[in-house]
Amino acid sequence: MLSISVGPLSLPTPVLLLLVSVALGLAVARLVGRDQTQSATDALLLILFGALFFGRIIFVLRFADSYHSLWQMLDVRDRGIDPGATVMAALVLSAVQFRRYAKLKKAMLSGVLSTALCFAIGSFWLHSQQQYQVLADIxxxxxxxxxxxxxxxxxxxxxxxxxxxxxxxxxxxxxxxxxxxxxxxxxxxxxxxxxxxxxxxxxxxxxxxxxxxxxxxxxxxxxxxxxxxxxxxxxxxxxxxxxxxxxxxxxxxxxxxxxxxxxxxxxx
The missing domain is CATH 3.40.30.10 (Glutaredoxin)
Incomplete structure (x- = not known):
């Protein structure tokens, strides 16, 4: 399935999966770190947006010939992200944040792993469904x-x-x-x-x-x-x-x- 209708909106399934995974990760991090005076949410969001930003930069560089202006490069509505670069950036940023916020390490690690696990399982399921889809005999x-x-x-x-x-x-x-x-x-x-x-x-x-x-x-x-x-x-x-x-x-x-x-x- 390419998209799922949510009220009047139609959301691409990968985008919906990412939103659900992030929401789950933030909820788990908040639950694990409930005894801490500082929340791990901001640190986790920095990891997420930083990784997506780096993934976007690498994607634009890979397909630079397809862009004719800076605005097109900045326009993220096409959702062009390099997956490998995004994962690498997330790992580096996670290591930095774990070191920076040592007291929140357990909560952040729980949030990161929950997000990654949910997204990985969902992506595997979507990919497995895609493998059975062929050019329809219509x-x-x-x-x-x-x-x-x-x-x-x-x-x-x-x-x-x-x-x-x-x-x-x-x-x-x-x-x-x-x-x-x-x-x-x-x-x-x-x-x-x-x-x-x-x-x-x-x-x-x-x-x-x-x-x-x-x-x-x-x-x-x-x-x-x-x-x-x-x-x-x-x-x-x-x-x-x-x-x-x-x-x-x-x-x-x-x-x-x-x-x-x-x-x-x-x-x-």
């Missing part, structure tokens, strides 16, 4: 009016599926990145799947914005979004050449996230 109508099955369209190549709608501002903002990526990666099959809009609306949108994608499909019943648990748009899914889901991104996709997903899909 037949859709192309914007030109002919039926096509998704696996037949992929033809054994890595594939990128983008679920979008014409009324969605983030979808509109990411369209140029998707079009550029399709032109730069002829060995990858791009499928732009419109969610529950009629053919004339989609055709008018594509003409108005001069978007010339090779494969635009109509999902009038929302079958693809339902199959993958995408509780909103946009959503972008990356598949390896064997049809296995390599990674997924819920929300507006940036050039850097696209490049990361395509590279990973090609390597698997």
């Amino acid at each position: 037949t859709l109508q192309s914007v030109s009016g002919y039926p096509v099955a998704l696996p037949d369209l992929a033809q054994g190549k890595p594939a990128v599926i983008n679920i979008w709608a014409s009324w969605c501002p983030p979808c509109h903002r990411e369209m140029p990145h998707l079009l550029e990526a399709e032109q730069q990666h002829p060995d990858v099959r791009f499928m732009l799947i419109n969610l529950q809009e009629n053919r004339s609306t989609v055709q008018q949108y594509l003409r108005q914005h001069q978007l010339h994608f090779s494969h635009v499909l109509l999902d009038t019943r929302g079958d693809v979004a339902t199959y993958y648990g995408a509780q909103g748009v946009p959503a972008t899914l990356f598949f390896s050449a064997d049809g296995t889901l390599s990674s997924a991104h819920f929300g507006e996709v940036s050039k850097a996230i696209l490049q990361q997903g395509i590279t990973k899909a090609k390597m698997e």
Whole structure:
């Protein structure tokens, strides 16, 4: 499942998992350190935000060619974080904080371990579920009016599926990145799947914005979004050449996230 609906909001499952893990860690640290006059919360939050900040810096450096301005680098809405760098930074910051606040070491260690354990178990479960997800054998109508099955369209190549709608501002903002990526990666099959809009609306949108994608499909019943648990748009899914889901991104996709997903899909 790519996202979970919480009231009117749709949260990506990795983000929700991180929030739950951090909340658990803070609660455990507070419980263990309840006899201390000083709370371990501030120290733990510094570890968290410091590690995420360092992970973001490394991600931006890895995909520097995908950013054209400082604002794009600072815009964290794409959630581009380097996992390895984040873990390393968390370990270093934890060691520093443990030494700095020796009296809170037990509470901080309990919080860090609780957060890490919860996030690791949740991530393992999400990854195990992802391993069973493949390119769905669903037949859709192309914007030109002919039926096509998704696996037949992929033809054994890595594939990128983008679920979008014409009324969605983030979808509109990411369209140029998707079009550029399709032109730069002829060995990858791009499928732009419109969610529950009629053919004339989609055709008018594509003409108005001069978007010339090779494969635009109509999902009038929302079958693809339902199959993958995408509780909103946009959503972008990356598949390896064997049809296995390599990674997924819920929300507006940036050039850097696209490049990361395509590279990973090609390597698997």
